[in-house]
Amino acid sequence: MISDSQKKGLRELLLNDNNLTVLLQLAKCATKNVCKTEDPEEALRLITTHIPDIYVLLSKRAITKELLFTYLSNRRADAATDFSKADLIAKVIQYWKQEHQSSIELSGDQTSSSLHNQSEEDYPIHKIARKFGEWFFERFNADALSLVDLWADATLHLTIRASDGINELECTTAAEVLSALTSAKQQFDFYFNPNLTHAGIQGRMDSYGQFLVIRFGTLHSRDSCVGILNVPSGYCGTPWLTTTGNPKK
Incomplete structure (x- = not known):
């Protein structure tokens, strides 16, 4: 299932004026045009319910390389120009894990610094x-x-x-x-x-x-x-x- 940290990241990525059209298009695609909502919150709920794999969701054609690259660049995240869409997807998911998981999913003495130690093999x-x-x-x-x-x-x-x-x-x-x-x-x-x-x-x-x-x-x-x-x-x-x-x- 898509984690809470990933849902928070999707909200940042899609719930804005620039990408609202993409969000609504994804909701229609996820429900095979059965649900044609214009409510952004409902659209986000639909796509996370019907596309429960974050890699599959971000790999949808509506989410372009340009969209992912712009998102990373605006947040000063690492987004080198020599990349594929798969590379950008991995970077976006890693960014969400680093930025959001510590406040949502970690407890006790675990800190956000431990997230930065995640190696590539754990993708x-x-x-x-x-x-x-x-x-x-x-x-x-x-x-x-x-x-x-x-x-x-x-x-x-x-x-x-x-x-x-x-x-x-x-x-x-x-x-x-x-x-x-x-x-x-x-x-x-x-x-x-x-x-x-x-x-x-x-x-x-x-x-x-x-x-x-x-x-x-x-x-x-x-x-x-x-x-x-x-x-x-x-x-x-x-x-x-x-x-x-x-x-x-």
């Missing part, structure tokens, strides 16, 4: 990526991956380089992707060992809110390491595996 987008990576490879290694785990439009380009040559395979349906991944794993007795630290798995988001997971690790066959694992999962979590090494070693 929600990276936590989601680590959880997805753990879930995907646990199922894959256990031969439990099924069609329902893949998007219907999943695609795969699989290249296997071995001592006897190179084999390439293109898959354009979820069924083909699942069959290719399962067959390669069983043929070479592969075990995928992802690096689940922040250095080995991270999340990215494009300007349309599509989610990309980038993962690294090692590839094993029986008791031997046969290559490295470089795994950029396609948008929205569709698996796309790239490995290097000789599977017949």
Whole structure:
């Protein structure tokens, strides 16, 4: 759920003359044009109720990079010119956490200074990526991956380089992707060992809110390491595996 500190930040971001149109547009979009309120307070309530994920909300097309950049600049927050919308979203959420959470969510001896120590690996987008990576490879290694785990439009380009040559395979349906991944794993007795630290798995988001997971690790066959694992999962979590090494070693 969107936290109280994030709701306070959304109020600052959208409840003003410059962005009121954006707020009302988001409310219509969130309710699929069922509720066409002109009341800003009601509009804010609607979007936080029907879009309970702050990343999804801020990734909506109505909230532009320019809007986020202007908001950060007006508050003297860090907003370098070399950025993507995903970068700005992360900076805005971090700014809200630093500015608002201490007065709303913290208690006891905790102080706002501790918020500034939050490292990049604690960003929600990276936590989601680590959880997805753990879930995907646990199922894959256990031969439990099924069609329902893949998007219907999943695609795969699989290249296997071995001592006897190179084999390439293109898959354009979820069924083909699942069959290719399962067959390669069983043929070479592969075990995928992802690096689940922040250095080995991270999340990215494009300007349309599509989610990309980038993962690294090692590839094993029986008791031997046969290559490295470089795994950029396609948008929205569709698996796309790239490995290097000789599977017949």
